Amino acid sequence: MPMRLSIHHAMASLAGLACLAAIPANAQAPDPARPVPAFIGNVTDGALVPLPGTPALAVAAPEAPVATPREKPETFLFSASRTPGHPVEFAGSVPSPEAARFLGSVAGADASVLGVAQGFPADFATPAAAGLRALSGLAVGELGFDGEYWWLSGDAIGEEGRDAVTGAIASLRTASLWTAEIGLASEAEVCLQKLVAFASRNDILFQSGSARITDGSNAALDELAGYLAVCPNTAIHVEGHTDSDGAEDLNLALSVSRAEAVVSALVERGIPLQRLYAVGYGESLPIAPNDTPANKQANRRIAFSLAEN
Template sequence: MTTKKLNVTTARTSFIPALCFSCFLVLNPALSLAQTKQVQDRSAGSITELPLPKVADYWVTATRQAAGATIFDGYVPDENLRTELAARSNVDTQWMRLGSGAPDNYAEALDFGLAILDRLAEGRFALRENAITVNGVASSEDDFVAVTKAVAADMPSGFVLASFEVLAPAADTYEWRAQKSADGAVILSGMVPDPALEKILLASAGPTAKAQFRFASGQPDAFSSSARTGISLLKELEEGQVSFDGKAWVLSGTASSRADKAAIERDFERQQLAASGWSLAVAAPADTPLSEPTAVNPEYAFSATKAGDDSMIFSGQVPAEPALRFFAAISGGNIDAVSISGGAPADFVMQAEAGVRALMLLDEGSLTFAQGTWSLSGTARDAPSREAVLDALDASGRQKIWKTDIALIAVPDPMQQIAVEAPTPMNNEGLAACEAPLAEFSARNAILFRSGAAQITPDSAPALDELAADLGACPATAIHVEGHTDADGDEQLNLALSVARAEAVVNALIERGVAPERLYALGYGESNPIADNTTPEGKALNRRIVVKIASEL
């Protein structure tokens, strides 16, 4: 960047006739008593040379307005400099005051700031002591790149950049894409807000990735994390792409195997990406087995242990990284001792998933695969829990290949069991008494969620406690938990979001002791509005959770 150099004189000289001494005192109140006496002792008509007042906090700003005008404020060390600035096109210097005490290289710093402003559609340059601040919006993408490089390489000597907040021009439609070809090459394209994020995304995509980005502002909320999530999912595909078209994120392509496809789908579900506006379209290779290797290693081994504090530790081998991440995601276990290795049986991932899920139902236990045999042992809290563990293995062929040894922590003596009476059916008055508080609770819309997601906000906990207490007063009823949305966005995404939110409320109620067999999660999306969807107030009313008594048990 180049600009006209400013001519700054380090000291200001004033020429004041003796007969206007009183006027000079008014104009220059910073004179010392000694200087005042020196002026008084001069004969009439003599010439006196005095410095400008010293400014302790020296600062100057230059603001570029959208219409193109530049307005200066603050201090300038020389009248000639102020005149030179005022001579520039569309510049206003009327607010600048004369004062000494400017930092060294003041002119160089001001040149630097004016060169930056010449590339901004609007913005502000500020200099205070030796600290420089720049903010605004660049006139073009080329100007944004030039300004970004300038602050990194052309800072004037003796000054520091305290703040730099210059945006690239805003995009009408914000687009982004990451593509992976069959040979593993990854190309990133579209828009990013700044070079810093460009470097982060390139590092996430791998050392051989290439970028073809344009810089633009106007990116959606959470753009950085969404782009990194997309790159992470793309790595699990044989080939494909993840893209953002200004409205929604889409992951599409072909997985390396059916096992990888299943792992990607589970990861997608675990992160609740559908509720955040994502779509998934991933296919498995035609005629591929569940696991790729054809030669089974007889020494292949895998194990997982669960302690009494619910912590889990994995060790051994798994055939693919997505499967490993999936096991860790569903259990929260430590996977540091697991390696990726070929040679697993064709049904390894399916059997391992069934075993991990069954192990999670035990109070403590161990899961092992060794010499071609799967084994699960441990302790269950009670007989129903033990049956639930065994049921988790049924679909995977427990009777043929699983060895199980599930003991009970304590087996109750049937002679000492207390008979539990079935709930007494309610009459109409009792049913109405249960329905009233639920209707009042639903009308208050007290359960809140994070924007665009199915995560209940922490401040909704008291409302959930209240709801669980209301349901506890009516134990003989089946409950429908209904999710509803406003009409903003895609209809199918709204339907999925309403279901996910209803399920989140059901899970929260189960955690508070409400029997799961009583609860049913239903989602209606935007189909049942109770207010006008064209107003903010109406939309707020339509975004709701409704709790109703469905029937008696």
């Protein structure tokens, strides 16, 4: 029967050879009653160091422990999500109404949907605010807290954006409690985020009651064309909207004409016509009540969305 040699037997045999190599030629045979040491040497800083003239015994270094990734829970006690064109949306609970108001101000969003619950750590608001700021650097993403650990996932705009977000999380005092899974945003996500930010400024203006773009809007159109050049494979809906003054059918026709005017201006700036679709909604999709001059001005706007493939 072949002999099997375990790692323990091998280590003992090597130790015995090392011991024999250190015995002078004229030495007497060892007393069989005395145990043979497994290794001859001194202990220095917790490690065995061989004596001079004694061959070193190679011992494998212990393997570093492998961290087990945390499993993302299906639901969170507190969460916030971000998508292009929409404010941050909250869900779940926070420890107090004051925490809800604070986090709503950090995100620039309505946090009144958040409930109040017990069991949150005393410093919950600090990492939550840091997570919301990191979330704002993503084109799309989600922030979540399960009662002990934090998760941040989503897509950043470019590698610099991804490094900025992951660096912000790594610098937190509670970084060991975080899991960040950050990818790179697609061309369409990048394009949409830039267009939404641009549209929120409402910089494309028209002469009153017409589809003629004012000369003061040329710089804004140049900026818009630059954004569209970054995502050349993305088709865009250019959407015209009006306030509720005047007849509904006339407003619909005016919104279409204004969207077409923006499309023409972009084509003049080198954007291919086949990428652009003019759409008019008239007064049907207001973003504010038509009750004040400021609100009516907000409703007279050009918006953008991605055309479905």
